Amino acid sequence: MKVLVTGTAGMLGQEIESVFKKKNEVIGIDLALKGRNSVDITKPKQVINFIKQEMPDLVIHCIGLRDVDECENNRNKALLVNTIGTKNVALATKMIDCPMVHISSDSVFAGDESKAPYTEFDCPNPVNFYGYTKWKAEEIVSSLVNNTTFPSTK
Ligand SMILES: NC(=O)c1ccc[n+]([C@@H]2O[C@H](COP(=O)([O-])OP(=O)(O)OC[C@H]3O[C@@H](n4cnc5c(N)ncnc54)[C@H](OP(=O)(O)O)[C@@H]3O)[C@@H](O)[C@H]2O)c1
Known part of the structure; x- marks a missing residue:
């Protein structure tokens, strides 16, 4: 299986x-990489062209701006990377009918102990702006990407 992982220079x-x-062909993209794998997810054409050229069987989206203070102080950047950037990745994967895994955050919930443990069916109530950008990204991914069929292992 060919797997495209976004954020391969990150943790x-x-x-x-x-x-x-170990068992798949992996292609990574990240702003911090060099050459053609240096893709900026806030630029839709760059993401769409790369994904259409590579035609992966699965996209695992690990790019994100996760510095909570930076997200609070630079809300436009946080929205651009976490929400719009994720939308660009989701759109590109939809164009080639590819499943996508999006990494969200526990910050989409406010941490109300009476609700613990949270499940994916609980209604988000973001604890900060970072959480808000991740929640909005979740909504976009689930509205765009058809994850009902999973590719078989080749
Ligand atoms: N780490 C955690 O504890 C944690 C917990 C819950 C969820 N998450 C989520 O997991 C994901 C990955 O987190 P992480 O800890 O691996 O973060 P990370 O180490 O900061 O890695 C993120 C990577 O994304 C790259 N990047 C940022 N903006 C980009 C853009 N516009 N285009 C292309 N690449 C870009 C960064 O490159 P530069 O360094 O050059 O900017 C960095 O290499 C995030 O979505 C985060 O919200 C993380």
């Missing part, structure tokens, strides 16, 4: 890449 993306590399 989570590197781990996901190392696990999936």
Whole structure:
């Protein structure tokens, strides 16, 4: 299976890449990489062109701006990377009918102990602006990507 992992220069993306590399072909994209794999997810054409060229069987989206203070102080950037950037990845995967895994955050919930443990069916109530951008990204991904069929292992 060909797996495209976004954020392979970051903490989570590197781990996901190392696990999936054992049994799959893995392609990584990240702003911090060099050459053609340096894709900026806030630029829709860059993302769409790359994904259409590579035609992965699965996209695992690990790019995100996760510095809570930076998201609070630079809300436009947080929305651009976490929400619009994720929308661009979701649109590109939809165009090639590919399943997508999106990494969200526990910050989509306010941490009300009476509700613990939360499940994916609980209504989000973001604890901060970072959580808000991740929640909006969740909504976009679930409205765009058809994840009902999963590719078989090749
Ligand atoms: N780490 C956690 O504890 C945690 C917990 C819950 C959820 N998450 C989520 O998991 C995901 C990965 O987190 P992480 O800890 O691995 O973050 P990370 O180490 O900061 O990695 C994120 C990567 O994304 C890249 N990036 C940022 N903006 C980009 C853009 N516009 N286009 C392309 N690449 C871009 C960064 O490159 P630069 O460094 O060059 O900007 C960085 O290499 C995020 O979505 C985060 O919200 C993380």
